[in-house]
Amino acid sequence: MSFSETVRPTTATVQSISKTYRQGSRSVDALRDVSLNVEAGSFVAVMGASGSGKSTLLHLMSGLTRPTTGSVLIEGQNIAELSDYELTCFRRRRIGLVFQAFNLVPSLSARDNILFPLYAAGESLANDSDLQELALQLGIEDRLHHRPDALSGGEQQRVAIARSLITNPAIVFADEPTGSLDSVTGDSICKLLRNLCDQQQRTIVMVTHEPSVAIWADSVVVLKDGQIVNQFLTKECTNAQSLAARYQQIVSSDAQEVPLST
Numbered sequence: 398m399s400f401s402e403t404v405r406p407t408t409a410t411v412q413s414i415s416k417t418y419r420q421g422s423r424s425v426d427a428l429r430d431v432s433l434n435v436e437a438g439s440f441v442a443v444m445g446a447s448g449s450g451k452s453t454l455l456h457l458m459s460g461l462t463r464p465t466t467g468s469v470l471i472e473g474q475n476i477a478e479l480s481d482y483e484l485t486c487f488r489r490r491r492i493g494l495v496f497q498a499f500n501l502v503p504s505l506s507a508r509d510n511i512l513f514p515l516y517a518a519g520e521s522l523a524n525d526s527d528l529q530e531l532a533l534q535l536g537i538e539d540r541l542h543h544r545p546d547a548l549s550g551g552e553q554q555r556v557a558i559a560r561s562l563i564t565n566p567a568i569v570f571a572d573e574p575t576g577s578l579d580s581v582t583g584d585s586i587c588k589l590l591r592n593l594c595d596q597q598q599r600t601i602v603m604v605t606h607e608p609s610v611a612i613w614a615d616s617v618v619v620l621k622d623g624q625i626v627n628q629f630l631t632k633e634c635t636n637a638q639s640l641a642a643r644y645q646q647i648v649s650s651d652a653q654e655v656p657l658s659t
């Protein structure tokens with residue numbers, strides 16, 4: 398395994414998914430009949446107001462939760478059909494996950510945090526040079542023996558990204574990966590995600606509410622009240638300000654446009 402080589406490009410397709418959360422007698426329709434095709438090797442940002450369903454969409458696409466109706470195809474596999482055990486195995490091997498809160502184990506070194514998905518699967522690292530290569534690629538090669546509390550926020554997120562890549566997944570889902578970081582550090586994380594896509598053809602789906610983060614993606618999917626109301630290419634925006642203006646125009650409009658495919 399080499400982390401600097403390209404991976405087999407993977408598509409992610411969501412077909413007519415809905416998700417209803419039930420809380421006692423109340424129910425919340427978090428997503429309503431959402432369809433989306435993320436092309437292999439592309440970088441898609443998901444934007445929307447708080448409560449519009451961004452995290453729910455990401456969690457469904459990454460198999461963390463199951464849709465109420467509809468299907469999610471990763472590498473052509475409908476993950477909604479897998480048993481809990483099969484889904485866990487599929488997620489461990491095929492999907493990388495990055496969260497805003499890093500979710501590192503405080504008592505473990507950066508190295509053991511990165512290797513955690515392998516340990517959880519009962520595996521070990523075949524070749525230590527793989528870890529060294531990954532750490533070098535992410536700029537944390539001299540931080541591997543530190544515990545999370547001795548690392549900066551940006552370094553912790555790099556460790557979390559390394560952990561998401563240790564099984565060499567072709568698709569990475571990131572939920573507000575820069576949400577806890579200052580703008581300079583956040584930019585370096587965006588650049589890293591962009592490189593994973595450009596240099597290795599990994600597919601990236603990232604939730605963000607920041608136009609300056611979304612501009613790093615190839616396209617932006619806009620959610621409103623649990624539905625996709627628009628999808629546009631970032632190259633149509635000259636900079637983060639024009640992306641912000643376009644996004645504002647979309648969310649403040651009552652009209653729902655037909656979503657484009659990436």
Ligand SMILES: Nc1ncnc2c1ncn2[C@@H]1O[C@H](COP(=O)(O)OP(=O)(O)OP(=O)(O)O)[C@@H](O)[C@H]1O
Nearest residue numbers: 418420425427445446447448449450451452453454
């Ligand atoms: N586990 C849950 N149980 C009940 N309702 C939920 C649950 N998770 C999310 N919801 C509801 O589903 C809707 C969509 O939530 P979601 O977290 O996907 O939105 P979001 O766009 O990611 O919001 P934010 O930007 O604030 O994180 C909201 O109304 C939320 O309250």
